[in-house]
Amino acid sequence: MPVVHRLGLTGGIGSGKSSVARLLEARGAEVIDADAISRACTAAGGSAMRAIAETFGPDFVDADGALHRGNMRQHVFTHPDAKAQLEGILHPLIAAQIRLQAGNSNAPCLVFDVPLLVESPRWRPQLDHVVVVDCTQETQVRRVQNRNGWDLATITRVMQQQSTRSQRLAAADIVLFNDGNEMEHLRSLVSDLAGQFGL
Structure with missing residues (x-):
């Protein structure tokens, strides 16, 4: 190997x-981009969106069904606990996708x-x-x-x-x-x- x-x-x-x-x-x-994975999770239909809507409410979902980034950015800046809540949703999903991509790679x-x-x-x-x-x-x-x-x-x-x-x-x-x-x-x-x- x-x-x-x-x-x-x-x-x-x-x-x-x-x-x-x-x-x-x-x-x-092989570049495994945590930000790109995060964006995919928070896009319309992304794996994080149901939990985000349930946790933060409809103001944090845009008209397309994706994360409303502007509202979330402002909310996280003014509510430190919100950052931990959001990370609690996203980090396990991102980590699982990273493991999957790394395991499937043949790059040196x-x-x-x-x-x-x-x-x-x-x-x-x-x-x-x-x-x-x-x-x-x-x-x-x-x-x-x-x-x-x-x-x-x-x-x-x-x-x-x-x-x-x-x-x-x-x-x-x-x-x-x-x-x-x-x-x-x-x-x-x-x-x-x-x-x-x-x-």
Whole structure:
């Protein structure tokens, strides 16, 4: 049996984590995207929607039957217990789908793209290495403003929900410093990383 490397990939909002995941996938890694799984669970007809409607009520289901993300985002920011309730619904569903995807993969390297990898202690024992995509907070804010059009207050609230930059760096086995706007530089960093794991 060939060795399968299990990498955890994380980074704060606007760090470039998704770009790194796409580049690794292009090199032959299998990317298991926790955010994509979460979105599928909360789409119309998704496996989480019945429990979300029963727990939070109709204001949190949009006209199509999917999660009303704007209402939920605001609710979670103002009601800390709601975040735990939502995670209690989503996390078991996401974990089951991740196990299924990992078990069905034949790739030489599995990349677990997990935004809250540092915050959740259950992840580290399942991984060979933790890869953190890093940049300054100023760069994070600029990128998210350009990409999402959010105001500074919204970006700051999201960043405060995530682990701090120092916490991510402390958890890292490998750091990709992605502070510029040069895609070629990031591609070079990922190429070096991929080479370490047979990609």
